[in-house]
Amino acid sequence: EAGVTQFPSHSVIEKGQTVTLRCDPISGHDNLYWYRRVMGKEIKFLLHFVKESKQDESGMPNNRFLAERTGGTYSTLKVQPAELEDSGVYFCASSRMGGESSPLHFGNGTRLTVT
Amino acid sequence: AQSVTQLGSHVSVSEGALVLLRCNYSSSVPPYLFWYVQYPNQGLQLLLKYTSAATLVKGINGFEAEFKKSETSFHLTKPSAHMSDAAEYFCAVSRASNTGKLIFGQGTTLQVKP
Numbered sequence: 001e002a003g004v005t006q007f008p009s010h011s012v013i014e015k016g017q018t019v020t021l022r023c024d025p026i027s028g029h030d031n032l033y034w035y036r037r038v039m040g041k042e043i044k045f046l047l048h049f050v051k052e053s054k055q056d057e058s059g060m061p062n063n064r065f066l067a068e069r070t071g072g073t074y075s076t077l078k079v080q081p082a083e084l085e086d087s088g089v090y091f092c093a094s095s096r097m098g099g100e101s102s103p104l105h106f107g108n109g110t111r112l113t114v115t
Numbered sequence: 116a117q118s119v120t121q122l123g124s125h126v127s128v129s130e131g132a133l134v135l136l137r138c139n140y141s142s143s144v145p146p147y148l149f150w151y152v153q154y155p156n157q158g159l160q161l162l163l164k165y166t167s168a169a170t171l172v173k174g175i176n177g178f179e180a181e182f183k184k185s186e187t188s189f190h191l192t193k194p195s196a197h198m199s200d201a202a203e204y205f206c207a208v209s210r211a212s213n214t215g216k217l218i219f220g221q222g223t224t225l226q227v228k229p
Contacts, residue, residue, distance in 0.1 A: 003158070004158065029216055033215045033216070040224065041218075042119075042219045042220060042221045042222065043159075043205065043219040043222075044219070045217065045218070048215065048216060056216060065160035091157075091158065091159070093131050093159075093215055095215050101158050103154040104161065104215045104217075105158075106151075106160070107154065107158050108157055108158045109158060
């Protein structure tokens with residue numbers, strides 16, 4: 001099966017601009033997660049979708065970040081306007097519904113640099 | 116609140132030597148613990164997980180980890196390092212085994228010298 005796909009792989013934008021990151025989960029995976037790793041820090045949870053519904057968005061840093069998953073397939077994460085501290089690697093992960101036999105599959109991440 | 120501490124941001128071993136990557140956790144509920152590995156330019160890959168079935172957990176690529184409740188530790192070991200083990204390793208904790216909401220440690224970069 002195809003893995004979790006994220007694009008772009010790299011994005012360099014100026015402060016104040018808008019960027020949209022995309023994640024295509026593995027087909028049939030209802031759970032979709034976004035994580036972020038700021039340089040030198042740990043990977044942190046941003047939010048969790050179950051199909052098209054936001055199950056938990058407790059990790060979203062502020063209202064400049066907007067995540068969507070229309071139709072319960074791919075997801076986008078928009079940052080508007082971007083700030084310097086938004087630089088980092090954004091990871092997407094997906095899994096099937098159900099118990100311990102549903103491991104999390106991660107994408108390769110999008111490296112965002114805000115200058 | 117749950118948290119994870121990985122001791123040592125960089126660990127260097129010689130090929131064939133023992134690998135020991137340290138992880139300590141803090142949790143007010145029985146934890147579920149994970150080790151992930153990230154090879155260069157790739158996503159995170161699950162190495163192994165502890166879900167209370169057995170304290171010694173065997174994972175992929177010859178890695179294993181032992182859950183020690185008295186020490187609140189979940190250290191990752193491999194008897195003999197290969198060059199291909201060079202990567203960044205992350206310890207993580209969650210409240211349930213079937214959730215993808217993980218709390219990660221800061222990561223440990225493993226260097227393997229020939």
